[in-house]
Amino acid sequence: MRRRMSLCLLLSGASLALGDPAHAKVFDPTVFTLENGLTVVVVENHRAPIVSNMVWYKVGAADEPPGKTGLAHLLEHLMFKGTPEIPAGQFSKLVAAKGGVDNAMTSRDFTAYYQRIAAEHLPMVMRMEADRMAHLKLDEKDFQSEREVVREERRMRVENEPAAMLSERLNMALWMNHPYARPVGGFDSEIRGLTRDDALAFHKVWYAPNNAVLFVAGDVTPQQVKSLAEETFGKIPRAETPERVRGEPEAPMADIRIAFSAPNVRQARWYRANITPSCATAEPKVGAALDMLAEILGGGPTSRLYRQLVLEEKLAVDVGAGYSGTALGPGSFTVGATPLPGVDPATLDTKVAAAIAAIAKDGVTAAELSRVRERMLAARIYARDDLFSAPQALAESLAVGCTIADVENFNDVVAALTTADVQAAAQRLDGPHAQGILTPEAAP
Amino acid sequence: MIRPLQALCAVLVLLAPLPALAKPATIVTSPGGITAWLVEDHANPMIAVSLLFAGGAATDPDGKVGLATFVSGMLDEGAGEMDSQAFQTRLDDLNVEIGFNAARDTFSGSMTTLTAHRDEAFALLNAALTQPRFDAEPLERMRSVFQTRLRQRAERPNARAAQALFGEIFAGHPYGRPTDGTEAGLKAITAADLHDFVKTRFTRDRLMIGVVGDISAAELAALLDKTFGNLPATSKLPPVAKVKPKLSGGIVPVPMAVPQASAVFAQEGPARSDPDWQAFRVVMYVLADGGFSSRLTEEVREKRGLAYGVGAEAAPLAESPLVIGSVGTQTAKIGESLKIIRAEWAKMHDSGPTDDEIAKAKAFLSGSLPLNLNSSPAIAQTLTTLQHFHLPPDELEHRAEVLAAISPATIRAVAKRWLTPDRLTFAVAGEIKKSDLPQTGK
Numbered sequence: 001m002r003r004r005m006s007l008c009l010l011l012s013g014a015s016l017a018l019g020d021p022a023h024a025k026v027f028d029p030t031v032f033t034l035e036n037g038l039t040v041v042v043v044e045n046h047r048a049p050i051v052s053n054m055v056w057y058k059v060g061a062a063d064e065p066p067g068k069t070g071l072a073h074l075l076e077h078l079m080f081k082g083t084p085e086i087p088a089g090q091f092s093k094l095v096a097a098k099g100g101v102d103n104a105m106t107s108r109d110f111t112a113y114y115q116r117i118a119a120e121h122l123p124m125v126m127r128m129e130a131d132r133m134a135h136l137k138l139d140e141k142d143f144q145s146e147r148e149v150v151r152e153e154r155r156m157r158v159e160n161e162p163a164a165m166l167s168e169r170l171n172m173a174l175w176m177n178h179p180y181a182r183p184v185g186g187f188d189s190e191i192r193g194l195t196r197d198d199a200l201a202f203h204k205v206w207y208a209p210n211n212a213v214l215f216v217a218g219d220v221t222p223q224q225v226k227s228l229a230e231e232t233f234g235k236i237p238r239a240e241t242p243e244r245v246r247g248e249p250e251a252p253m254a255d256i257r258i259a260f261s262a263p264n265v266r267q268a269r270w271y272r273a274n275i276t277p278s279c280a281t282a283e284p285k286v287g288a289a290l291d292m293l294a295e296i297l298g299g300g301p302t303s304r305l306y307r308q309l310v311l312e313e314k315l316a317v318d319v320g321a322g323y324s325g326t327a328l329g330p331g332s333f334t335v336g337a338t339p340l341p342g343v344d345p346a347t348l349d350t351k352v353a354a355a356i357a358a359i360a361k362d363g364v365t366a367a368e369l370s371r372v373r374e375r376m377l378a379a380r381i382y383a384r385d386d387l388f389s390a391p392q393a394l395a396e397s398l399a400v401g402c403t404i405a406d407v408e409n410f411n412d413v414v415a416a417l418t419t420a421d422v423q424a425a426a427q428r429l430d431g432p433h434a435q436g437i438l439t440p441e442a443a444p
Numbered sequence: 445m446i447r448p449l450q451a452l453c454a455v456l457v458l459l460a461p462l463p464a465l466a467k468p469a470t471i472v473t474s475p476g477g478i479t480a481w482l483v484e485d486h487a488n489p490m491i492a493v494s495l496l497f498a499g500g501a502a503t504d505p506d507g508k509v510g511l512a513t514f515v516s517g518m519l520d521e522g523a524g525e526m527d528s529q530a531f532q533t534r535l536d537d538l539n540v541e542i543g544f545n546a547a548r549d550t551f552s553g554s555m556t557t558l559t560a561h562r563d564e565a566f567a568l569l570n571a572a573l574t575q576p577r578f579d580a581e582p583l584e585r586m587r588s589v590f591q592t593r594l595r596q597r598a599e600r601p602n603a604r605a606a607q608a609l610f611g612e613i614f615a616g617h618p619y620g621r622p623t624d625g626t627e628a629g630l631k632a633i634t635a636a637d638l639h640d641f642v643k644t645r646f647t648r649d650r651l652m653i654g655v656v657g658d659i660s661a662a663e664l665a666a667l668l669d670k671t672f673g674n675l676p677a678t679s680k681l682p683p684v685a686k687v688k689p690k691l692s693g694g695i696v697p698v699p700m701a702v703p704q705a706s707a708v709f710a711q712e713g714p715a716r717s718d719p720d721w722q723a724f725r726v727v728m729y730v731l732a733d734g735g736f737s738s739r740l741t742e743e744v745r746e747k748r749g750l751a752y753g754v755g756a757e758a759a760p761l762a763e764s765p766l767v768i769g770s771v772g773t774q775t776a777k778i779g780e781s782l783k784i785i786r787a788e789w790a791k792m793h794d795s796g797p798t799d800d801e802i803a804k805a806k807a808f809l810s811g812s813l814p815l816n817l818n819s820s821p822a823i824a825q826t827l828t829t830l831q832h833f834h835l836p837p838d839e840l841e842h843r844a845e846v847l848a849a850i851s852p853a854t855i856r857a858v859a860k861r862w863l864t865p866d867r868l869t870f871a872v873a874g875e876i877k878k879s880d881l882p883q884t885g886k
């Protein structure tokens with residue numbers, strides 16, 4: 001049984017490879033900037049008469065003021081609560097009445113809103129997005145009920161899910177003083193204290209055309225998008241936004257261990273995480289090598305860790321690894337495994353650390369390197385097949401302070417990687433890390 | 445060049461003057477008599493294949509519950525001359541993706557390949573379907589995987605509530621058993637059981653195929669015989685019995701220590717072939733299946749902040765079509781959510797949707813069709829789903845016309861005919877007290 005190639009790999013910038021490495025672009029976007037500073041990215045795809053319209057704001061949970069975790073995410077919800085033009089609750093209904101779907105998402109570094117709709121309705125949804133960028137209006141009653149919705153969302157996604165609770169606490173232990181330690185959805189105790197004024201102030205400070213990326217993909221030309229953007233977003237004046245500061249995380253002085261158990265846990269889990277460079281803090285080769293290392297270590301049933309821990313030593317049911325390098329601050333490298341019953345999860349930590357140390361010392365084989373490189377060639381073709389999700393990587397890259405080239409040129413970078421680069425990537429992980437262990441409660 | 449998304453999105457031609465290429469799937473028949481639906485598209489050098497066999501987990505023998513799911517994990521764990529690692533390594537080297545999935549009524553498969561490796565990819569698919577080895581090592585490894593999955597599902601209140609509800613309303617029928625298997629069932633399954641499943645379920649008379657991408661009809665026809673020609677033509681498999689769900693209108697409690705209670709609820713619904721199907725989809729969109737446009741979201745989430753997610757949709761199970769819904773609310777207030785859901789259900793039964801709601805629902809159900817066809821694998825899957833429900837290749841093209849022709853009076857009559865607020869039956873997982881819950885519907 002196989003896992004599909006992870007979307008994370010695509011979204012973290014790795015999408016492609018060879019052919020003619022020097023010219024093998026992936027999405028071939030058109031990029032321009034309006035006079036008020038709004039960056040616009042257009043990816044043409046005329047296979048279907050539909051478009052995806054997205055606005056990415058360069059603000060996320062890591063930009064929240066102290067004591068106000070959850071504010072960026074709550075504001076994301078409140079953006080559907082009305083403007084003088086569009087009454088509360090009408091935004092999604094107007095989109096749906098034209099056959100479209102819409103939603104939004106918040107991360108540590110960005111907040112993004114999107115609609116997918118027939119191409120003829122692009123002018124309408126661009127008008128609506130521009131309207132709420134400039135004219136958010138909030139009724140106190142709507143604010144109160146939406147804050148409750150956000151608390152229910154946290155209960156559902158985090159508090160009801162032991163694995164999510166562990167991941168939240170592991171993250172806090174790993175990042176310590178750094179803003180990435182904060183859970184994106186916020187702590188319940190702090191969400192409860194957020195006010196309507198907090199939300200309006202956060203909107204006023206951060207939601208400006210010069211702090212956003214408009215991303216349009218589908219059956220449309222760059223020229224059409226340009227004139228529509230000028231008529232809508234182009235009317236919104238530029239505003240001074242604060243500099244986004246991420247700072248240096250305090251490096252762990254020794255291995256950190258978070259162990260957690262809860263009454264409803266039935267199956268143990270184990271994770272480990274390291275802080276690493278990201279696209280914003282290191283040259284592209286560094287991230288590409290970490291991506292490749294993740295594939296070699298934990299990319300499916302033929303990977304090193306699967307063969308060792310699952311097939312040979314029979315310690316785990318499955319194992320995977322991932323690099324997350326699309327970030328304004330540092331990136332992270334994660335390995336996770338599901339221990340078989342009776343296996344002490346700490347054993348997995350020792351084994352994985354040894355496997356990483358082995359690559360740090362001896363490197364990987366040329367055969368491993370070329371196999372993963374080939375996989376990335378296929379991923380590029382598969383990514384081009386996907387109208388909506390894959391090309392978003394371009395906008396995400398810009399929203400976190402990285403570049404279009406980080407995505408488009410990734411194939412060139414991967415093609416040039418050597419076994420020494422992958423060895424250097426492993427050396428970055430061969431030190432103190434954080435591990436998280438979830439176990440069922442012992443029988444009383 | 446035939447552009448697949450436009451071909452399937454032709455429905456928009458009826459709504460607006462868009463440059464869509466009106467061309468539904470072609471039905472390709474091989475020299476050996478095997479048919480597949482094809483949307484040819486040479487824009488990208490890749491091919492996506494979707495398979496569907498009628499007959500899924502509901503056909504698992506008693507005592508071997510979980511067999512279909514077990515098979516779905518084992519088909520790429522070694523076939524023919526290749527053991528598990530050899531097979532997996534070959535898939536990796538060719539960048540071919542093969543996957544299988546068992547549902548209650550169906551067993552599905554998917555394969556994605558670059559055009560360059562087309563013939564070998566189809567050969568690997570053939571090997572997986574006709575010569576799986578079921579060696580002892582992967583057998584025990586996958587048994588652990590599925591046992592682990594059972595434990596993980598048992599951690600989730602939504603999964604626990606859904607299983608409790610199905611166990612209650614389908615007690616004694618295969619639909620009442622978990623698709624993922626039971627502890628005892630997974631433990632009892634042997635290699636012989638897996639071989640028997642393959643022999644009796646993977647037959648040509650049960651098979652539906654959808655193909656999208658860089659391949660011509662002639663090329664596909666030849667590959668169909670090579671890939672599926674050596675499957676048995678037919679098999680004797682007892683049919684799954686039709687069943688009436690036992691809907692008490694009450695609430696099944698599932699005690700669990702979680703901060704948010706999770707409720708799953710159901711009533712009977714129309715079959716996909718029922719003449720009321722499209723009208724009923726309009727009713728459900730307005731009541732519970734329309735996201736922010738639905739009454740449940742408006743009343744439970746928007747007005748009262750009682751839930752992040754609430755909704756329900758028609759689930760056309762072959763032997764007992766249902767409507768299934770869910771909601772998650774903090775323990776102390778779950779009763780309030782359930783009361784509102786019941787009240788909205790009754791209101792919709794009594795008065796139906798308004799003309800304005802009907803117009804908006806039709807606009808969404810017609811206009812949103814192309815949005816789901818956003819990748820080759822997604823389109824291939826749509827092609828097998830249409831076959832499964834005995835629908836023609838141009839079904840999507842005519843959807844808007846069909847919806848437009850249904851009068852508001854008919855839709856309100858369908859709401860009255862199908863919605864049964866008194867029989868809406870719930871299972872609630874959480875730390876719930878009887879006093880937190882409303883009285884039964886009766």
